[in-house]
Amino acid sequence: MIFAIEKIKSFFEVSFWDNVYKTLTFGDFFIATIPFCLKRKAKRLERRRVRFVKSLKNKPKITVAFFLQSPSVWKYDRLYWLFEHNERFEPVIVLCPFNVHLNYDRNEMRSVMLQSEDFVKKRGYRYFQTFDYDKNKWKNVKKMLNPDVIFYTKPYKDTLPQYHIYRFGDKLNCYIMYGTCCIDIYRTNFNLPFHNLLWRYFVENEYHIGYSQQYQTCGGANTVVSGSLGMEPLMLPDYKPVDVWKPQSVRKKRIIWAPHHTVDYLFNFSNFFAYCDFMLELAEKYKDEIQIAFKPHPVLKFKLINIWGAERTEAYYQRWRDLPNGQLEDGYYADLFLTSDAMIHDCASFTAEYLYTRKPTMFIVKDKDTNHWNTFGQKCFDLHYHAYQPSDVEDYIKNVVIAGNDTMQTERDEFYKEYLYPKDGVMPSQRIVDTIMNELTV
DSSP, X not given: OHHHHHHHHHHHTSSSHHHHHHTOXXXXXXXXXXXXXXXXXXXXXXXXXXXXXXXXXXXXXXXXXXXXXXXXXXXXHHHHHXXXXXXXXXXXXXXXXXXXXXTOOXXXXXXXXXHHHHHHHHHTOOEEESEETTTTEEOOHHHHTOOSEEEESOOSOOXXXXXXXXXXXXXXXXXXXXXXXXXXXXXXXXXSHHHHTOSEEEESSHHHHHHHHHHOTTTTTTEEEOOOSTTHHHHOTXXXXXXXXXXXXXXXXXXXXXXXSOSSOSSOOOOHHHHHHHHHHHHHHTTTTEXXXXXXXXXXXXXXXXXXXHHHHHHHHHHHHHOTXXXXXXXXXXXXXXXXXXXXXXXXXXXXXXXXXXXXXXXXXXXXXXXXXXXXXXXXXXXXXEESSHHHHHHIIIIIIXXXXXXXXXXXXXHIIIIISOTTOOOHHHHHHHHHHHHHHO
């Protein structure tokens, strides 16, 4: 039994191990430990899907469901509206609970669900609430909605079992990575059972399809290059972002500080505890020249509640809300990126994603002797200014952000053209819709 558990740990690689292990079912155990079982299950599902696709070709309306757990991972806005304006499809957002059974704060889980509901209402999406507040129970999505195509916003089993991919195996399950894979935990990003059981896995570039082919048990047979869906607004010249920054009497430099959530993992990018007070001090020290948006990873608050307690955690977040030149940002971030001037962070995904703005960015390095980057991630990391101590962050703010001595602008522009912007000009959302339409009409 100990050998089997260690084998599962090896399979999932993982900093995410705690979350994955707590939600393993008996069936997952065999899928995770015996690749043959996973391949056989994937092939069986594919045969069922072939028949299902045929049945959809004459269906007048195809229901496309987006399983959303929190606004911060929402990358599907333009894709939603492309489906909405296509007469073959009827898109709907399914509001799923987040981390409800992983020993996180239940009140915070409810708060995130309400935040998600408010988010979809404001954006005008059609949505389906999975919790019946009158009857105090969860709804059966498969019975009540029965979607044909499902887009998941995360690959982890951090919601209730009835909303996992295993309950919708015969449907056309799709996934677009909610971040960008820049580090070398390939199995977590490409070879969870979830990835192998998808109908289509849309990835950012040729690097990522190569990782899928190399590390996925099913050899990347379901993987398609679409480009970065979440960064699409940053590539559209006609996109007009909403100015989400707190009004100031004069225009100040706008800096995003985005700390990662890995405060309690052995595999640890996060420098939060070392910089949480220092960043508040910098906001006060340079209050006449800068604004700082505190943009924590959405999971960080759950981790801090477990470590600090709910009261201290909420007090810290409130300090950022109350700062005249500071603010808390915990949702959709394309507009935040586009209206900012610079970033400071230690998040793997943002290492690639902020480069779409072509603005200066700094990575706070926890251990300069440890390299977790994959080939693509290393290229992105090399285009950052690097901080190894608090004084490096302050120097970056003074010299690069405020004074404008940005020596890496040309390199970032060249990288954007070479690796980020689609060479044929077709945006990711359109490529995804075209892929699905071709499958359903040929």
